[in-house]
Amino acid sequence: MAETSDDIAEYEERLQSALGRIAAGMAKWPDAAAPAEATQEMLDIEPEVAVAPEVGEVEKLNAELEDERTANAQLNQRVRQIKTRHGETVAELEEQLAAALQRAEAAEQATEKVRRTSEEMRKVMGEIEAAAQDGAVDAHLINRAMMAELEAMRAERSADAAEIADIMSALAPLVEEEVANA
Numbered sequence: 001m002a003e004t005s006d007d008i009a010e011y012e013e014r015l016q017s018a019l020g021r022i023a024a025g026m027a028k029w030p031d032a033a034a035p036a037e038a039t040q041e042m043l044d045i046e047p048e049v050a051v052a053p054e055v056g057e058v059e060k061l062n063a064e065l066e067d068e069r070t071a072n073a074q075l076n077q078r079v080r081q082i083k084t085r086h087g088e089t090v091a092e093l094e095e096q097l098a099a100a101l102q103r104a105e106a107a108e109q110a111t112e113k114v115r116r117t118s119e120e121m122r123k124v125m126g127e128i129e130a131a132a133q134d135g136a137v138d139a140h141l142i143n144r145a146m147m148a149e150l151e152a153m154r155a156e157r158s159a160d161a162a163e164i165a166d167i168m169s170a171l172a173p174l175v176e177e178e179v180a181n182a
Contacts, residue, residue, distance in 0.1 A: 103166045110159035117152035124148050 124145040131137050
């Protein structure tokens, strides 16, 4: 649908009238003097001059827009990389925590076993002392005492092994870092 020059003239008059009403409304506000003046200046500008931007300016703005898009894409990529690294770090820390909790549980169990075997050994030793005071030491009591002592030594060895494993797991990252830096 082609517009005639009469239609364009009518649109210009309507636009000029609307801008005039805006300027009049803005003039009523005391702190709006500068926009009212700017609006009045806009009324005085020829429509062809106000509408047609310079060709070089459009190219410059398009180039700036493309630069901003590129920068935005790069920032989005960096954010994705940081999120990925963060997720990997969290997963690694969760694994380390689970392993540390398992080692702590194993050390606690070994300590509990040492405590129980020590109690058993004290009990058997008390029975041996009572039998020795009566003058009759039973071979069965001596056997039980030796087995309790052997079990206590195993429990201590197990506790020591758990402690060594805990120390080794704490030192492993430091050793790996030194090897990587060497």
